[in-house]
Amino acid sequence: MASSESETEEMDVKLVVARFLDEVKQNGSESKCKAILSCSAKDDVIKWLDENGNDLMHLCILENIPEAVECLLANGYFTEPHQPEVNPYSHLAAKLGFRTVLNILLSFRLSDNRAMNNLFYPSQKSDSDITRQKKVSPLSVAAEAGHIKCVYLILTQCVIKEHPKRAKSSYVALATLANSPEAVKVLLKEKPTKDDIAEAIDIAVHCAQPECLDLLLSTGIDVKNIFSGVNFYHTLYSFSSVQSFGKEGYARLPQVTEVLLRHNHDVKKKSPTNTYPLYSLIKNSLCLDNYTWTQYYLECVQMLLHAGADPNFDEAKYEKLLLRKGTKSIVGRNSYSSAIHCLLDTVEFYADTLDSKALAARFVIECADLLCHNDANINQIGQITRKNSTMGTVLHQFAKTSVQIGVDLDILKFFLRQGADADVCVDGKYVVNIFADELFEKLKETSPHLKQRDRMPDVKRMLEICAHMSRGAIRDTLRIFKNEHSRNPSPQVKLYVGVISKELEYHLKHIKxxxxxxxxxxxxxxxxxxxxxxxxxxxxxxxxxxxxxx
CATH class of the missing domain: 1.10.750 (Elongin C; Chain C, domain 1)
Structure with a gap:
């Protein structure tokens, strides 16, 4: 009996659907169409499918009947969040090029303009094919089908609504903003102006969209002045540090880098100063929220090095040279004397926000390992501070950075095993001298009446470097240290002055x-x-x- 009732109910819905379609095809009034629909429960009408798996909305779209589509949506049928299992409505209308129907769908179903799969028209496919189909947006569907008017509609109605500040942007720029290479490709055939293409390239770089960027660069447009002469790598990596870049942007960084390399963008571009690609990359590569994202940056480091980037380029020296000639530097980041100097300064910069010192150490070792395997000079002398132009090797920079992040013996071990020379004295300072200078300056920032963080473990770890110094270097280190710090030490540093002096004297008196x-x-x-x-x-x-x- 129950089965018979179910069959009757199904026949009723099928009859309602047939009567509704006949009425709209005969230009029946909305009130009459609504009355026909009310003969069955709304949920039953929405759930009904024909023998091909099409629901009533599908049939109205396939018949290209805008009035029927609007009648259904206006009366609460097939509205969001409802989604059909196959053939998303806006995607189907875009595929068929039915602009008016598409316009109505996007007006009522605001979130339909997004990438989805399961678009199988004109042929239905098996379940096994569903998971293999690439997700695609209605914009890309319309572009692939060559329906340019539908492309314009989606850009105007959806993309501008999502990005109102881009209301005056060109279509090709909007398509890039929507990350639709299919739309970019079809719009390039419409011969956009050079300014339109330049605007789209700007968006593609800032949003890390490799496929769109590849298409735009393939036009052969002169790109020298797009970022006021600044290289694309610097712009890409610098912008990746902003919050709006997002996890998807990080994942696309290697792909965008590959596109730039393929289009022969120079990885050694050093002008304007402070924009050397490798250093701009490293400066932005430590992701505190998710170390997985940092791996994408390290992949880019590898790519730039293989393409010929020089990890020993002295950007700080080059900046001074240009400043003497009257050329101003780009504001945004410091200049660096080598890639490893840059790496350590980057970790120091993030020291106050680091939740995990172990994460910082891992980052330094992984990145430094890449650099050293590509001929980074571990003993290169360069600028380690900007405020007083202090110079030093990588070990000197490590000593300075360690005051902020703590002395990590794994990093020290790595540098020493890579050939770092602990006996090098630069501008009258050894490694321990730099560490003591920076530590004492930081300790003096806190009032002697307030309790300070115990830095003795760091002091003792840093002094382990003495085991890898010659007696002559230790003697000089002690002499310099006493001259600068042993006379009337402040209360904040007095204990540390005594410990450091005693340890240096021990290593000096005891033969190894x-x-x-x-x-x-x-x-x-x-x-x-x-x-x-x-x-x-x-x-x-x-x-x-x-x-x-x-």
Missing amino acids: PLKMLVAQAIWRFCQRKANNVHKLPTTAKFKTEILPIS
């Missing part, structure tokens, strides 16, 4: 074991390179003892 001296001599003979140590004809145990901080 012969085995350690031999190991260090061999390390210097191997040019401070771990690979050379591994080639020595000796046991693995002794090779380990030769390497710093084994």
